[in-house]
Amino acid sequence: MSARNQSDVLMSSLPVVMLRELWAYRGFVLASVHRELRARYMGSQFGLAWAVIHPFALILLYTLVFSNLMRPTLAGHDQPIAYSIYLCAGLLTWTFFSELLGRSVGIFVNNANLLKKVSFPKLTLPLISIFSSLLHYCIIMALFLTFLMLIAKFPGWVTLAALPVIIILVAFTIGLGILAGTINVFYRDIEQFTVLILQFWFWFTPIVYVRAILPEWLSDLLGWNPVLPIVAAMQAIFLDHRAPEWSTLLYPATLAMLLLGLGFLVYLRLAGEIVDEL
Numbered sequence: 001m002s003a004r005n006q007s008d009v010l011m012s013s014l015p016v017v018m019l020r021e022l023w024a025y026r027g028f029v030l031a032s033v034h035r036e037l038r039a040r041y042m043g044s045q046f047g048l049a050w051a052v053i054h055p056f057a058l059i060l061l062y063t064l065v066f067s068n069l070m071r072p073t074l075a076g077h078d079q080p081i082a083y084s085i086y087l088c089a090g091l092l093t094w095t096f097f098s099e100l101l102g103r104s105v106g107i108f109v110n111n112a113n114l115l116k117k118v119s120f121p122k123l124t125l126p127l128i129s130i131f132s133s134l135l136h137y138c139i140i141m142a143l144f145l146t147f148l149m150l151i152a153k154f155p156g157w158v159t160l161a162a163l164p165v166i167i168i169l170v171a172f173t174i175g176l177g178i179l180a181g182t183i184n185v186f187y188r189d190i191e192q193f194t195v196l197i198l199q200f201w202f203w204f205t206p207i208v209y210v211r212a213i214l215p216e217w218l219s220d221l222l223g224w225n226p227v228l229p230i231v232a233a234m235q236a237i238f239l240d241h242r243a244p245e246w247s248t249l250l251y252p253a254t255l256a257m258l259l260l261g262l263g264f265l266v267y268l269r270l271a272g273e274i275v276d277e278l
Contacts (some may be wrong), residue, residue, distance in 0.1 A: 021121040028120060032128045037135060055095060055140060062087055062208050074210060074239075082239065085153060088144055089238040090207035090231045096137040096166075097173055097227060098198050103129040104177020105194045108185050108274055115275050122271060126178055130170060137166075148238070155241040165233045165244065168253045172226060175259030182267045185277050205231055226252040 063084050074082050107125045108115065115122065148154045184190035205227050211219055222228055230252055233244030 021123075029124050029127050029131065032124075033131045033135065036128070036132045055092060059084065059088055059091060062091070075212070077239065081151060081153070085148070086210075086235055086239045087208065089235045090205070092137070092140055092144060093169070093231050093234045094202060094205065094207055094227070095140075096133060097169055097230075098202070099136070100129060100133040100170070100173045101177050101180075102194065102198070103133065104174060105180045105184055106191045107177070107181045109181075109188065109191065122274065123267075126174060126181070129177075130174060134170070144238075155237055158237055158241055158243055161243040162234060162237050165230055165237075165249065168249055168256055169227075169230050171260055172230075172252055172256035175256055175261075175263045178263035178267055179259060182263070182270055182274070185274050186270070201225075201227070207231060226255050 074086060077083075077086075104126055107129055108122065111125055145154065145159070180190050180194060204222060204225055206214075206222070211222065211228075211232075214222070229244075229248040233249060236242055236244045
């Protein structure tokens with residue numbers, strides 16, 4: 001067998017090997033998620049309440065500032081609570097995205113000491129970030145759904161349509177995160193640049209405002225934002241009580257697959273140098 005054929009066989013078997021390694025370290029992943037959960041909630045005076053306080057403060061601020069201004073732009077929704085639901089659906093989704101992306105970009109650099117001292121699959125670190133962020137998001141969403149039930153605005157079975165939307169968002173975020181996180185090991189400005197980009201990215205996503213109020217040229221420009229159809233899908237589910245237009249999710253889903261492939265390719269090329277660079 002030629003060297004090239006051996007290399008091709010090795011590359012094709014790598015995904016299987018990585019999956020086996022991740023499965024072998026499942027206990028480490030679950031223990032790390034549990035430890036993060038305890039550190040986040042159990043170690044503070046207010047505990048789980050902090051999961052509500054931070055997003056509630058933002059939602060309250062934006063509602064007080066923008067509710068009267070934006071309510072007329074929500075077609076078919078003239079109730080005061082409509083804007084709050086629209087805002088919650090978008091803001092909670094964005095918070096999950098920005099938290100997971102921020103953690104993923106700095107995942108190798110921020111765990112440099114652990115990577116140098118202990119031998120374990122590096123990809124368990126992004127996996128821990130996914131499960132930890134997802135658990136945090138599920139807690140907040142459960143509280144949001146409880147609130148919708150109390151005010152008789154629960155969407156019903158259409159809520160299940162949020163599952164594939166979140167899967168697309170996780171795939172997109174982790175693909176981008178692994179790509180940027182690997183590069184960040186060698187160029188540390190990537191993490192700081194990501195923080196800056198996220199600040200602008202938030203305002204280029206219709207969360208606080210409605211896309212319909214924008215000029216046509218700006219609305220068309222925002223169409224390139226891959227997070228926009230994901231946020232719009234969640235807003236349609238929780239505000240309009242209808243399934244999203246699935247065709248609009250083809251763009252972020254395709255981009256997610258491309259980023260996952262590119263992210264893992266870059267990681268595989270540079271994985272052997274990560275610990276030395278740290």
